[in-house]
Amino acid sequence: LKGADDYYNAAKKFEQQGDIQKAKENYTLARDYDCIRFRASSDINKIIVSLANKYQAHLVPTLDLFNANSPNGIVGDNLMIEHLHPNIAGEFLLSESFYKGIVQSKIISPEVNTETVQSYKNFKKTYGYSELDSLIGNHRITNLKYHWPYRDETKEYIDYREIYKPKGKIDSLAFIVMAQQKISLTEAHEYLAEMYRKTGDYLNAYLEYNSLTKMNPYWSLYFRKAGDCLLKMSDLPEALKFYERSTEYGDESFYAHFRAGEICMIKNDFENAIVHFQKAQLNAKKDEKEKTLIKIYQALTYLNRSEDGKVIAAYFKNKSIPVPPRANTLKDYIPLQVKNKVTEAQKLIDAKDYGKATGLLLESLNIKETPVVNRILGELYYRNKDYEKSQQFLGKAYPEFKFDTQFLCSYFMADLAANKLDDAKNTLDQLKKTDPTFPGIIQYQAILKNFNPNNRNLGMEVNR
Structure with missing residues (x-):
């Protein structure tokens, strides 16, 4: 009787020979005969399909999507961490399969809101992890694979944390966080964010601050600093989101609201600009207060509400307040x-x-x-x-x-x-x-x- 090892070795041999169909068949049998039953075997998958058909449930064919996005249709390290868990690319592909299943089923709505549709690849790029996170993850997985069942530790014990030599500053930092735990992951992200910001590398600084917002979702400072980086990168719509998120979590500072108001002015969203400028005033110094009053007056003028601006005009003792021509910039x-x-x-x-x-x-x-x-x-x-x-x-x-x-x-x-x-x-x-x-x-x-x-x-x- 053949075991999982036999089928796995046969599959590797067929794959090397270019016989992909037989390779896939034997890889599947290796999974089915694996005595560690973490994964659904073929018979279980057949039951799932049968029950979905019987009860008219919406089946999400995740395996088909994984196969379609793998070399030769064979899922491996391209989408999996080990034998069970998807890696980052696999997790986003998994979410895409469920999204497509929900859309096709129409159980939420018969129509898709095209304004909000994004590919899973775009979500992956903006999700909130940086090179530091990926390297730490790689180190943890590699360390895991130096132990059973990936290695026979009764023959030789090797401590990955003792033998690995870091490559470069970021990898060194990642290894310190993972292996030595001398600094926290939050401290490592903060260090890199400030390093990038000081050198004018606002894209990588933003990636670190965005990671920090995911790790500490109620710390407004990280949202504000991410917004600052995005502003430097001319990404106004995203910057506005981060400034507004910072105000949701206690950052009622002049700065966050004023920046948000300025972006709303550029968008010609004058109603929301006024809201932000009014909130900015609550914590404004005298010179800052006058800046916000001028902005509010301009917004009111663009909204044809000059009557509402008379109080502001009186504050400036009827001195001329500049109102540039409205523009779409x-x-x-x-x-x-x-x-x-x-x-x-x-x-x-x-x-x-x-x-x-x-x-x-x-x-x-x-x-x-x-x-x-x-x-x-x-x-x-x-x-x-x-x-x-x-x-x-x-x-x-x-x-x-x-x-x-x-x-x-x-x-x-x-x-x-x-x-x-x-x-x-x-x-x-x-x-x-x-x-x-x-x-x-x-x-x-x-x-x-x-x-x-x-x-x-x-x-x-x-x-x-």
Whole structure:
């Protein structure tokens, strides 16, 4: 009678010979005959499928997705820590399989909110762990595999912690945390975050602070410092999230609210800007108080609420308070991670090489999904008369650009071109709310009223 070892060795031999089908069959038998029954064997999986069919339950085929994302369809170290637990990539793939299962089952909603859809790869990049965490994890796993059942310790005992030689500063720090425990993981992240910040490496500093927010989710300081790094990287939407999270956990400082208010002003979200500036005033010194009053006055002016600003004008003894022309500038802030690709794509757009520009922008989404790139892609797809994709990408950009009148014009036209009249009406309502004096509103109302679905070549140049 063959045992698990026999099937495993046979599988390795078949794999080396290139006979992948027989290799998979023998790897499966090795799992099924493993006397340590941590994993579901083939017979158990068959029972699960049978019960799902019998009771019409929604089966999530995680194994199929794992196989599809593994070399030769054989799951190994690419997705697993050892014989049982998924690694980081495996955990995110597992969550993706359940997400897809929920979407396909429609048990929550028949429709997917396209504005919030992100790939699991993007979640993985922004989740909140850094190189330090990965190295510590690798050391712990390697140390684990120096013991039974991975090694026969009765023949030779080797202490990984005594023989490993760290490679570089971060690895040394990771090894000290794991093996010697001279400093805590929090202290190690803090050390690296400050080291990166002082050298102007704001991306890696942000990764350390973001890790700290996951480890200490009620410590507002880490959220604020992460927001500072993101601001330096021109990632305003993400920075705003971190500043606002810092205020949720007791950071009612002038600084956090003022920064959040400034970002809201750039987004033209004047209502929320006023809220933040008013809260900033509660802990403001005299010069800071005057700064916030000027900002509130400007926001009230943009909202056509000059009457509410009279008290502020009186505070300054009716001296002239500067109110710059309202502008849509959020699109000018390109996050550091994708800046080079977006800048090159913009040059290609200027040269009317729209195909290459689209390719570069799609590549940037694999680095980091950003609202500004979704916006540019939506406008490019509209130009190329791919109206469904245009509306899809503009829809993803909408939450960050819904106070940008130029964006709303583009989105309105894309809604119409995609024959989504209800969406077009909602977008037009948002435009009216954002700027009731916008000169193109009457024209857009006429276009919507007289819209002919057989003539969708509307252009985007209507009194913007």
